[in-house]
Amino acid sequence: MSDYQITPLDHDDIERITAIEQRAHLFPWSASQLAVSPRQFDYHYVLRLATTPSTIIGYFYARCIAGEGEVLNIAIDPDYQGQGWGWVLLNGMITTLRHVGADSIWLEVRESNIPAKALYQKHGFRVVHRRQQYYRCADGHREDAWIMEKRLT
Template sequence: MTDYTLQPIDDKHLSDIVRIEQAVHIAPWSKTQLAPAQGRFDHHYALVNQDDQIIGYFYTRCVAGEAELLNIAVDRPFQGKGVGHQLLTLLKKTLIAAGANTLWLEVRQSNRGARALYQKQGFELISRRAGYYPCPDGTTEDALIMRAQLGNDAD
């Protein structure tokens, strides 16, 4: 598997992140939401290859030992190649270094690929939020709440 590196997201990454966000999410974040923030509890990193091409990213928050995955994406040409696993592993290591021992996330019920990845990475289903996510057809779908304990098993 190719090794990629994490870089803090800054303005030079924004146009690529917006492009990926629009391509992979049903309800993408806006450019304003994706712009780098200077919050001391926010972690936002781009995963880049040796050619400095962004292939994925994540946005997390960590407060009092608990982290929340707010947004994560892998560019379509890199999906299904282990990049998501590597990105999530690096994300967990980043959060452990920030003092987190638990990571929470929400995922669309229909997002089977992400759910499978999260389960492989040690996340367990905790709860469900009925009708949480809007769908393009005007309906809604449930959010699944998942949690992983961080530590030595983050690899």
């Protein structure tokens, strides 16, 4: 695996992460949603190749309020999936949230997203709840979300 950097999101990154978002998610966030200005408790980071910093492999949007970290959005460029980059990015997100005082991290994931669920479980996230018919599907149906938590203390 190449050298990498996890750096704060820069406004110039929005176009590149919007392209990843469009390819990585069934119902992607818009460019304007991705371009939201960071607030005091929000953390927006990108995963870059160190040798070519303009190459963004993935990103995460998270926040921490009152000791609870929450993953708002996370994605790896489909061209880089299955190569261990999700592990790298998730490690960076956990480290970031721990550093800013998170005692736990919460996320939700589509029930059908087997690779993401496996990655989260390998990182120590556990299923704590199921939100029925939470996510829209391309065929008009809805699917459940798994609510997962990782305790950091």
